[in-house]
Amino acid sequence: MSTSAGWEHPRASFYTDHYELTMLQASLHSGAAHRRSVFEAFARRLPDGRRYGIVAGTGRLLEGIADFRFGEAELDFLGRTGVVNQDTLDYLAGYRFSGDIWGYPEGEAYFPNSPILIVESTFAEACMLETYLLSVLNHDSAIASAASRMITAAGNRPCIEMGSRRTHEEAAPAAARAAVIAGFDSTSNLEAGIRYGIKTVGTAAHSFTLLHDTEQDAFEAQLASLGKGTSLLVDTYDVEAAVRSAVGLAGPKLGAVRLDSGDLVAQAQWVRQLLDQLGNENTKIVVTSDLDEFAIAALQAAPVDSYGVGTSLVTGSGAPTASMVYKLVSRTDDAGNFVSVAKTAKNKASMGGRKYALRRLNEHGIATQEIVGIGRPPEDDGNDRPLLQQFIKNGELLPGWTGHEGVVRARQRHADTMAELPSVVNRLQRGDAAIPTIYEEN
Amino acid sequence: MSTSAGWEHPRASFYTDHYELTMLQASLHSGAAHRRSVFEAFARRLPDGRRYGIVAGTGRLLEGIADFRFGEAELDFLGRTGVVNQDTLDYLAGYRFSGDIWGYPEGEAYFPNSPILIVESTFAEACMLETYLLSVLNHDSAIASAASRMITAAGNRPCIEMGSRRTHEEAAPAAARAAVIAGFDSTSNLEAGIRYGIKTVGTAAHSFTLLHDTEQDAFEAQLASLGKGTSLLVDTYDVEAAVRSAVGLAGPKLGAVRLDSGDLVAQAQWVRQLLDQLGNENTKIVVTSDLDEFAIAALQAAPVDSYGVGTSLVTGSGAPTASMVYKLVSRTDDAGNFVSVAKTAKNKASMGGRKYALRRLNEHGIATQEIVGIGRPPEDDGNDRPLLQQFIKNGELLPGWTGHEGVVRARQRHADTMAELPSVVNRLQRGDAAIPTIYEEN
Known part of the structure; x- marks a missing residue:
């Protein structure tokens, strides 16, 4: 296929580190490539002071895994540049993930060492998926x-994602999707x-006002073309003059004014008063100036109707990556029996073995512990909510997790899981994880 | 086209904010859409305490602009969802950028308010490109x-980019490209x-060792398949035992050992001594544990041969976005004369007008000032290096800026510009921009 940037890609398979393929080659050589293996994706810690994390990307990931193949262009590149040998190329030509994948459903909260995704297949098949x-x-x-966190800070005021320009162009739609899930x-x-x-959604930028001879010309053009329900950007020149001009042109049906600079708390106060004085009680105020969860919290006392969030959202508000890792936790031996494995060198101890995961609830239905264990889960006494769902079975994608349906479902999961967590998750201050992760072994 | 994730996109045109299109509609309505306009991309400030920035992405961007069209799927979506009206759809169906683009060549250093990219065309054409x-x-x-900064910290020791897993899958190759340019x-x-x-490049992860019954089995498999010149990861269990085992199996021709955890400075010291004692003076040491420019600087005194850098690189080491903006700085009036324009509301003053940009050098060829002006540049006295190059002329991409050639050229530009900057750019501590940006008006 050809795409906008003139390259013939990508297939999900090439969003992959070189060493996954050299490991494949060496393990095909030793024969261990065919050992049944369990890999686990998890985060050893939450970002600095965060109380919880939210799983997202699963739907996108499952779509990519369903199409994870090595085509002619990829095989040619790998052969030509000597990344792997012919035996490995032959294996890759037939590659298709045929194993099982379970995980936390998209939108679910997670905590340190929550087993967010579990992949069981041959080593060769599971190893190939790591980087992607x-x-x-x-x-x-x-x-x-x-x-x-921004949604929590905003209470019932709607938030609009508008950070595309501050992240990689293809990360932008993924960021929008993740924001909507949350x-x-x-x-x-x-x-x-x-x-x-x-x-x-969207209306106009400062450039639109500057393009016209006067602000009034710009407002007239926008109202004539987009209707009185549009949102007028009022901080290109003088905010008060712009608000009066906007109301003068649009009358009481003006949809909204947008503030994008200055002291937003004070400005929102007097702009609200001015709008009300002018008879525009129904005209809303949208604010959009480099907001993050803290700025949103500070604006909650101001008469603001909605928040547009950009840079801070798409860069994870100080934590641009979730620092999840993908580790081999169990694999078969020559006799076909599973053996738990883990790195033992200092500083990075991991827990071997295939996990179960439960969210333990108290009598009020509030989460108290993240239970992660190896072996058989404890019998259900009604207070443990199982967290792992199956996404792929024998290589087949199970329905409901991908596409628009996946987004809708994940958004609901997020809302449900937030309602179940202790109220400490509403605090923006730094602190420990909202609930502890407890290891069990049965 | 269909891609790995099952969507029929993207065309560069849809990496775009909704409001670019509503502005287009309203300006088509007012007629101002056809005014000749000059937009400028610049950063008001460098990230917190940074001395300079490096321009990157230009080659990718120019490839995308060359293919920036609205196809059937995009037009159908925009019509069906009511984003714009029929007149606007008709305009978009024929959209093709036909203007001029100049800018700082990729790899060049920039400073606050450097005019990194200048786009001149109709408002409609230039506005559409903003988000992308x-x-x-x-x-x-x-x-x-x-x-x-990492390259400066690493001196003449090679750095390897390995952060793909810690950034969006499509941002990863762009990050690798930007890293190589720098x-x-x-x-x-x-x-x-x-x-x-x-x-x-790449060899193996901990999972490869854990997959085998013993570390020795894993090392044997890797050496047999990838050759003695490979790099063995020695910190899965006990580092000393692993180094001895690696040397025992591979002999003096072992390519490298990789350290991925622990106190890397101390560890590198004694691993180097051990390798030398065992007769492996030529076996190199690669370190890869969550490095950033500060960790690299701290490791310069240790006997390390190369650095693998992941998370910190792909997240911009604390500054995941360059915070550049794209502003209308000049446009024609009804008589066809250019008028400088700028937002005047508080906190975000911009300088209107089409700019020139020069790097002023002292008698030793060292940069002393970034000169940005409007009007005619001063006469060249041999001490001013013009910074703006033309990339696109009347909609046609000029040769040399894109593809592999663009990367090679940008890498050279980066090396040349770094040699020209004052030595303060080698300091990792926070401080002011290495050279001041001076406005001139002639």
Whole structure:
């Protein structure tokens, strides 16, 4: 296929580190490539002071895994540049993931060492997915985790995602998708609209005002073309004059005014008063100036109707990646029996073995512990909510996790899981994880 | 086209904010859409305490602009969802950028208010490029700016880009490309290899060791398959035992050992001594544990041969976006004369008008000032290096800026510009821009 940038790619398979393929080659050589293996994606810690994280990207990831193949162009490149030998090329030509994948559903909260994704297949099949899988989960979860805090800070005021220009162009629709999963109302990004069915919004920038001879000309043009329900940007020259001009031209049906600079708290106060004086009680105030969850919280006392969030959202508000890792936790031996494995060198101890995961709830239905264990889960006494769902079975994608449906479902999961977490998740201050992760072994 | 994730996109045109299109509609309505306009991309400030930034992304951007069209799927979406009216759809169906673009060549250093990219065309044509243009420049320049500091810290020791798993999967090859422009030697990312001809490298992860019954089995398999020149990862269990085992199996021709955890400075010291004692003076030491420019600087006194850098690189080492903006600085009036324009509301003053830009050098050829002016540049006295180059003329891409050639050229530009900057750019501590930006008006 050819794309906008003139390259013939990508296939998901090439979003991959070189060493996944050299490991494949060496393990095909030793024969260990065919050992049944369990890999786990998890985060050893939450970003600095965060109380929880939100899983996102799963739907995108599953779509990519379904199409994870090595085509002629990829095989030619790998052969020509000597990345791998002919035996490995032959294996890759037939590559198709045929194993099982479970994980936390998209939108679910996670904590340190939550087993967010579990992949069981041959080593060769699972190893190939590592880089791609982590790229998607690390990026999207970082955005959803930041977005979730902004949504909490915003209360019932809608948030609009508008950060496309401050992140990689292809990361932008993924960021919009993650933001909507965490409760954002809409996005400025058209690609997110066409690809995921997310609502897109937008009206005009300062350049539109500057293009016209006067601000009044610009407002007239916008109102004539987009209707009185549009949002007029009032801070190109003098805010008060612009608000009066806007109301003068549009009358009481003016949809909104947008403030994009200055002391937003004070400005929102007097702009609200001015609008009310002028008879525009129904004209809303949108604010959009480099907001993050803290600025949103500070604006909650101001008469603001909605928040447009850009840079801070798409860069994860200080935590641009979720730092998830993907580790081999169990694999078969020559007799076909599973053996738990883990790195033991200092500083990076991992827990071997295939996990189960439960969210333990108290009598009020509030989460108290993240239970992660190896072996058989404890019998259900009604207070443990199982967290792992199956996404792929024998290589077949199970329905409901991808596309627009996946986004809708993940958004609901996020809302449900937030309602279940202790109220400490509403605090923006730094602190420990909202609930502890407890290891069990049965 | 269909891609890995099952969507029929993207065309560069949809990496775009909704409001670019509503502005287009309203300006088509007022007629101002056809006014000749000059837009400028610049950063008001460098990230917190940085001395300079590095422009990157230009080559990718120019490839995208050459293919910036609205196809059937895009037009159908825009019509169906009511983003714009029929007149606007008709305009978009024939959209093709036919103007001029100048800018700082890729790899060049920039400072606050450097006019990094200048677009001259009708308002309609230039406005459409805003979101995409900023996405590419903001992402790639953030990575290149961080990478450049790492390269300075690393001195003549090669750096390997290996951050794919910690950023969006499609941002990863762009990050690899930006890192190589700023002096990185190679990347782990296969897509960067196939797309841009960048050298890819990699050997094995901990999972490969854990897959085998013993570390020795794993080392044997890797050496047999990849040769003695490979790099063995020695910190899965006990580092000393692993180094002894590696040397025992591979002999003096072992290529390298890799350290990925622990106190790397101390560890590198004694591992080097041990390798030398065992007769492996030529076996190199690669370190790869969450490095950034500060960790690299701290490791310069240790006997390390190369650095693998991941998370910190692809997240811009604390500055994941370059915060560039794209502003209308000049446009024609009804008589066809250019008028300088700028937003005047508080906090965000911009300088209107079409700029020139020069780097002023002292008698030793060292940069002393960034000169940005409006009107005619001063006469060349041999001490001013003009910074703006033309990339697109009447809609036609000029040769040499894109593809593999563009990367090679940008890498050279980065090396040349760094040699010209004052030595303060070698300091990692926070401080002011290395040279001041001076406005001139003639």
